[in-house]
Amino acid sequence: MSATTDSPRGRLAAQLAEAVAEALRADLATQERALLVVSGGSTPVPFFQALAACELPWSRIDVTLADERWVPESSADSNARLVREHLLQGAASRAHFVSLTTADATPEQGVGEVTGRLEGLAWPASVVILGMGGDGHTASLFPDSRELDLALATAEPLVAVRTPSQPQARITLSADRLHQARRHVLHITGEDKRAVFARALSGDDTRELPIRAFLACPLAIYWAP
Numbered sequence: 001m002s003a004t005t006d007s008p009r010g011r012l013a014a015q016l017a018e019a020v021a022e023a024l025r026a027d028l029a030t031q032e033r034a035l036l037v038v039s040g041g042s043t044p045v046p047f048f049q050a051l052a053a054c055e056l057p058w059s060r061i062d063v064t065l066a067d068e069r070w071v072p073e074s075s076a077d078s079n080a081r082l083v084r085e086h087l088l089q090g091a092a093s094r095a096h097f098v099s100l101t102t103a104d105a106t107p108e109q110g111v112g113e114v115t116g117r118l119e120g121l122a123w124p125a126s127v128v129i130l131g132m133g134g135d136g137h138t139a140s141l142f143p144d145s146r147e148l149d150l151a152l153a154t155a156e157p158l159v160a161v162r163t164p165s166q167p168q169a170r171i172t173l174s175a176d177r178l179h180q181a182r183r184h185v186l187h188i189t190g191e192d193k194r195a196v197f198a199r200a201l202s203g204d205d206t207r208e209l210p211i212r213a214f215l216a217c218p219l220a221i222y223w224a225p
């Protein structure tokens with residue numbers, strides 16, 4: 001979804017972009033490379049556009065995703081495509097993007113290769129930006145994922161997930177790997193998601209609302225109507 005800069009969602013995206021840019025600059029003052037983990041879906045588009053316009057030493061920044069649908073980048077459902085089209089533009093195209101997919105037919109087959117890519121990055125990430133769906137999922141940690149318990153408990157960085165409510169197989173960073181960041185942000189919009197997040201705050205069953213796995217990170221909330 002696009003948002004003009006004078007709309008609440010546009011202003012939220014601009015504020016988040018400035019905060020993320022500041023975090024990257026701060027980390028790059030003391031380390032050679034910095035890692036940014038972003039989410040897919042519709043919410044981050046205006047944030048990606050605002051961040052792409054920020055002055056940063058982009059060639060020293062690695063960008064990867066919290067999760068991905070197991071589809072080719074030519075698919076409209078590809079989170080990598082979203083990042084390439086809206087974030088890796090202009091000067092930001094000099095960032096090094098690490099995709100979570102391979103040419104393999106399934107995420108189970110590709111998970112080893114993608115794990116190798118992730119292990120070459122500068123963990124802990126400077127920032128992990130999470131989204132959240134109306135079912136309380138974040139990354140591809142869905143309440144109905146068969147592999148949810150594994151993804152919440154494993155020390156491996158990635159899990160291939162099969163989720164009855166979703167049309168495609170997916171690959172997701174595990175909760176453990178998503179925790180490996182200096183800063184965590186939840187970027188959500190709309191009354192429906194505000195209500196889901198309020199529900200998440202009032203209980204503790206992570207299997208019911210997987211976003212609960214990140215409430216103690218601490219998590220900076222960026223929300224607009």
Ligand SMILES: O=C1O[C@H](COP(=O)(O)O)[C@@H](O)[C@H](O)[C@H]1O
Nearest residue numbers: 039040041042043131132133139
């Ligand atoms: O499927 C996904 O959904 C969530 C939320 O997406 P949104 O469209 O409601 O913003 C996202 O955070 C995740 O990365 C994505 O794969």
